[in-house]
Amino acid sequence: MTGEAPRRRGRPSRTEREQGPGARTRILEAARAEFAERGYDKTSVRGIAKVAGVDAALVHHYFGSKDEVFAAAIEVSFEPATVIPAVLAEGPERVGERLARYFFAVWENPATRAPMLAVIRSAVTHEAAAKALRTFVLRRLLERVAGDLDVPNPKFRAELAASHMIGIAFARYVIKVEPLASVDQEEIVALVAPTLQRYLTEA
Amino acid sequence: MTGEAPRRRGRPSRTEREQGPGARTRILEAARAEFAERGYDKTSVRGIAKVAGVDAALVHHYFGSKDEVFAAAIEVSFEPATVIPAVLAEGPERVGERLARYFFAVWENPATRAPMLAVIRSAVTHEAAAKALRTFVLRRLLERVAGDLDVPNPKFRAELAASHMIGIAFARYVIKVEPLASVDQEEIVALVAPTLQRYLTEA
Structure with a gap:
């Protein structure tokens, strides 16, 4: 999935470029770490965004819901x-x-x-x-x-x-x-x- | 395990007879229900005793620790x-x-x-x-x-x-x-x- 074009949803508060190169990869790495460390329940899109150094809106923009970030993080893991x-x-x-x-x-x-x-x-x-x-x-x-x-x-x-x-x-x-x-x-x-x-x- | 003689540990605050017949079976049924409903973490020996209508000391007396009640409840289940x-x-x-x-x-x-x-x-x-x-x-x-x-x-x-x-x-x-x-x-x-x-x- 990493190589696919990102899905677009809604409008992020800043453009991808403003949030730095590789923002999508950073989000997935942050999601993987957060889900592994905190478990599903205690992981939030906001927390993932913070670790990745991006706006929460960009996480939603690329992946949609927390469930979908979770699924993408699994896929990138194995x-x-x-x-x-x-x-x-x-x-x-x-x-x-x-x-x-x-x-x-x-x-x-x-x-x-x-x-x-x-x-x-x-x-x-x-x-x-x-x-x-x-x-x-x-x-x-x-x-x-x-x-x-x-x-x-x-x-x-x-x-x-x-x-x-x-x-x-x-x-x-x-x-x-x-x-x-x-x-x-x-x-x-x-x-x-x-x-x-x-x-x-x-x- | 149900058919075995109960293990004796410490001294219960009242005798088994005073806590009613079938106290051991009631404890195991209560433990099964409590672990199933609340999960391991939120289940306590005190809570199991309350549901079974016995003193917590009797639970310890028969089974020892929470871990051992858990194991006994699994065994009685299947x-x-x-x-x-x-x-x-x-x-x-x-x-x-x-x-x-x-x-x-x-x-x-x-x-x-x-x-x-x-x-x-x-x-x-x-x-x-x-x-x-x-x-x-x-x-x-x-x-x-x-x-x-x-x-x-x-x-x-x-x-x-x-x-x-x-x-x-x-x-x-x-x-x-x-x-x-x-x-x-x-x-x-x-x-x-x-x-x-x-x-x-x-x-």
């Missing part, structure tokens, strides 16, 4: 819209393994793990955050994945695969149950990749 | 310590399918779904609740399951299976992503049972 299609484009062979590795690339990196944890925490406790995740992120992402699958009921299959990875994230990084929390990721990939492969490719 | 060993005792054939059906029996029943959602919400947002789930519930349960498995690294295998079901609960009941949220449970069982079967029985 870039599913960029990475997942690339993973799928390599074809069905070993796609389960490639997805499992992408999952760990996101979760084993502290810089991307923090915002992902914030997303899970927010979605679990606030229906508005759950709705943002469902509506803006998962729907788009899963439709994109499902479009590339040659199985019956592809959206359902993509969701089953995603749900398995969400559950592993919950057990390994949130609850931290042992030995799952400290086992080498390769051991998980070895067992989980065939499951993802089956969901995504076997009729 | 009785893993009773059901899971029974599921495993029937032998490895179709064990994945039986576990998947038990999972849905808990989650599709509103009376048990509410406390399970409260558990997930609490564990995600409060390290104390995550620790209670990890220490008192998961460790015992997974050790029990792992003890019956004839696979390498049985605890890890049991956790992978559990993580998949946790992820499905998250996607279906928390985020409510479609079509997973409204598809018939039999469609999920048909695809997920072979995964659980493989994790729990195949070397």
